[in-house]
Amino acid sequence: MSNIHGLVRPQLDEIILDPKRPLIISDADEVLFLFMEAFERFLAGRELWIDLSTFALAGNIKRLGTDDAISADATRALIPDFFAEATESMEPVPGAADALAALSHRAQVVVVSNVPVIQRDARIRALARHAMGYPVVANVGAKGGVVRHLADRVTGPVFFLDDIPHNHSSVATHAEDVRRIHFVADPRLARLIPASEHSHHRIDDWPTARLQIEETLAEAGF
Ligand SMILES: [Mg+2]
Structure with a gap:
């Protein structure tokens, strides 16, 4: 173990x-x-979207209506909030x-x-x-x-x-x-x-x- x-x-x-x-x-x-469908709903609630043209979270979470990625730190901070909010409703x-x-x-x-x-x-x-x-x-x-x-x-x-x-x-x-x-x-x-x-x-x-x-x-x- x-x-x-x-x-x-x-x-x-x-x-x-x-x-x-x-x-x-x-x-x-x-x-x-x-997971991804739920994550997209969560992001939309924060005026964000995920660009799925490449497989990564970092650099692909962007402000809604733009191509501007949020920082790696901001991306990392979203994950615990996502699971807290969405685990039960996926x-x-x-x-x-x-x-x-x-x-x-x-x-x-x-x-x-x-x-x-x-x-x-x-x-x-x-x-x-x-x-x-x-x-x-x-x-x-x-x-x-x-x-x-x-x-x-x-x-x-x-x-x-x-x-x-x-x-x-x-x-x-x-x-x-x-x-x-x-x-x-x-x-x-x-x-x-x-x-x-x-x-x-x-x-x-x-x-x-x-x-x-x-x-x-x-x-x-x-
Ligand atoms: Mg998995």
Whole structure:
């Protein structure tokens, strides 16, 4: 647990896993929730917009009606306010709840999200409201250590879904045996983010992700 943040360890201790069932570890923002759509609404409320011609926050948040970017410090300061304001009201990714409900017959699900720890309960409530009442880990930092820890607690196949390439790199480094699906729900972001070289599959919709997971489960005898 050396590369797991101190705020994350007690959350992992709370999670009950059946060692004999497969495990699906899913990110939330841009996998279960439409992060960018919510972020754009939040920005509009502050007379700001995000220029999605390149994949970065820094330099791309601009004053409404202009091409003038706000400073890197001002950009950083927006993120905690966004999660405080929007975590509970984000819309779910279409098909996510149905796919996870179907997969739950064959696997257990844990959400590992880098939502600020202080918003963990809000995220849990939002997931429950959208029929995704799965255990939630509010992670800090890259996800490899947490995925390693969870994967070590089960013997069946383990799957990891996330939109951020460096999380796939981290999981590939620390939990190479985990099946990694690079998933980016927002089609504009999906065009900007190339498939992670450290993922096994690039899939941006839940019906297809579900089929891929089911196929891998069947191959493994589950
Ligand atoms: Mg995400």
